[in-house]
Amino acid sequence: MQKTTLEQWRMFKAVVDAGGFNQASSVVHKSQSSIHHAVTNLEAALGVKLFEVSGRKVMLTEAGQLLLRRGKYLLEEVSRIEDIADSLSEGVESELRIAVDGAFPQKVVFKALEKVSGIFPQVNIDIVDTVLSGTNELILEGMVDLGLSAFTMNDSLNDEICRIEFVAVAHKDHPLHQYKRELTYEDLKSYRQIIVRDSAIQTNRDSGWLGAEQRWKVGSLRASLDLIAQGMGFAWLPLPLVADLLDDGTLKLLRLVKGGKRSSNFYLNFKDQDKLGPAAREFIGELRFLTLEISDFSG
Template structure:
């Protein structure tokens, strides 16, 4: 038989998170004496002192720090268990929330969403367009059910989804093209690079070559495309997104030698707990996996000076 209860562990965690018994009481909507009593009963039941006496300030003991980490895991698992039960009770979900990094091919995403909507006509779908660590940040905060991100999700499930190819590009009249020779990264340093800002509200990440002395940072890839289409800089952009501009000659790949003008980014499909996903979410994941299996390479679009870049 268990010596402690989930409610006692919840009170203990609340005291730690809030920074004291009075503060925790306000958070959990209980009296201070009730919270204090719950923690005292917990300590007596498990035979471990969770806090040290340091005047008025609440401070975890060494044993308490270990128990706090385990309690956090336990409470998170209990929440997931209830979420699974809710999903089973509700049957098909009515809302599916997805965070998608903006480098993911939009046409492919639309096709997947259309297939899911045909199967679940009453399903509402919310798409959050994110950059870099933004998708995982939203998944971690519980604001979405599924994330497509260039980073693995450390506390849940992640699998390789697809590779996205990037090219260093600029307007045909940009001074870098006027050099009329293979470029080096040193050549890029003296020219403006356009980069897209990480959409995460937490720790922000920079990805890609960032050696330019001057950078303009924008919030969306389309803004970057508009800027470099006017000859105001160069950028690393997903080839699938700038297909039209490449075909029309509005943008040209920079002739960096030895495929230096190409790089790849792996995208990951992530979610917290597969058991907590409903039928519509599972259908989305299945269709997404199927369609990304046949995602074509974009190398053929890169033909500066009449020759493929790679």
Template sequence: MLKISLEQWRMFHAVVEFGGFNQASQGVYKSQSSIHNAVSKIEASLGVKLFTIQGRTTVLTEAGKMILKRSHYLLDEAKKVEAIGMTLSQGIETHLKIAVDEIFPRALLYKVLEEVSATFPLVQIELLESILSGANEMLQNNDADIAISPNLLGTQFSEHLCQVKFGAVASPDHPLQQLQRKLTLEDLKGYRQIVVRDSAKLKNTERANEGWLEANQRWTVSHMQSSIDMISKGLGFAWLPLSLIEDQLNDGSLLPLKLEENRERTAPLYLAYKDIDSLGPVAQYFINKLKANCPKPSTSE
């Protein structure tokens, strides 16, 4: 059984925070004698002196400084337990699992997640990154509360969120960049294409792959970043989400291919959830913030 109560620790911290017993009594609306009593019980239980008086100033002893540092954790954890209890009593979920396709713009996603955490600081967010059918599969298997996917999950469950722009790119040293003319899709067929594999746990014959698939030679990878790395090293070409390769385009490690047509393409992303009414306040807040921050599609898209 614990010898010291949380209330006694709180009185000890009050003396430190307000700079003395008298000031602490005014700060926490307790009598000076009750604060003295709480600190004395801590000192007696631990067998150490926490404060010393220097002139008119109450000062922590070396032991007091160490105890203060350690006891901060106790009070912080107690506050968290109380906050979680209040969260549960109000019906606010403690976890939020979001399955997000890797083509979704990172900066926008991080901005929305930061807004969610600022409003609900105790909610633990789990980000599940996926490709193609993966996000919807996690939603259907109850491994995610919300999915952002390039594939529809039934008209009653999915809604259009945004359009993602893709560009055909290769490194500056790639042979396609050395051709002194406009390129056709036929030109691309003779060079290696880097393809991103569907992350859903489907049979190989049921999996989709990302992008144009008519090149005679292909390397298939599991993550968009692997594709970006390979193409930057001159190992192939691909259509990549422009939002994910801004740095490479700016520093020249990737360059657009000079295609006659289809240099850029767009792909839709959909927001999916099983039942909006079953989602908690945090999930609904995330959805609303996501919609508010996503650029509205133009009439030409």
């Protein structure tokens, strides 16, 4: 038989989060005495001291620090179970929120979502454009249900979905194409490089070669492509995005000795598969099917 209750663990965590019993009282809207009673009973049931008083401050004991970590996990699991129950009771989700890295071929995503909408026309679709770490940050914050990213996530599900090739390109009339030999990174340094800003706020990262003396940062791959197509610089861009402009001659590949092409795996990421509704599951299945035949987006 269990010696503790979820309410006792919630009050324990509330005191830690708020910084004291009085502060916790205002947050959870319970009397200070009831919170103190719950924590005292928890300590008695566990047989350990969770807090010690230092002046006017309430400090966690060493045992309290250890049990806090376990308690947080317990409360998170309960919250997840309740969310899953809500999902099951409600049936089909009312909205499907998907974060998509700008380097992933949008036409594949749109085609998969068209299939989903045909089966679940009542589900609203919310697509969020991201760059680099942006997808995973939105998943961690619970802002989207799932996402497509070039980066895996810790303690989450990362389903490798495809491989995408990035190529170094510039407008056909760019001076870099006037060299009568293969280019080196040293040659690139004197010309403007267009790079895309990470859309994540908490975890910001750069990607690829960033050695040019002049760099312009933009907020999306589409903006980067527009600048490149106007002869404003060079960049490494995903092959699916630039394929048409390469075919019609607007853009040309940079003839680099090395590094002109690079590839990156892309992943379908989500935190908890059990919390995904029928529409999300249908999207995942359709996306896997569509990328099965095109597992490598390269030339």
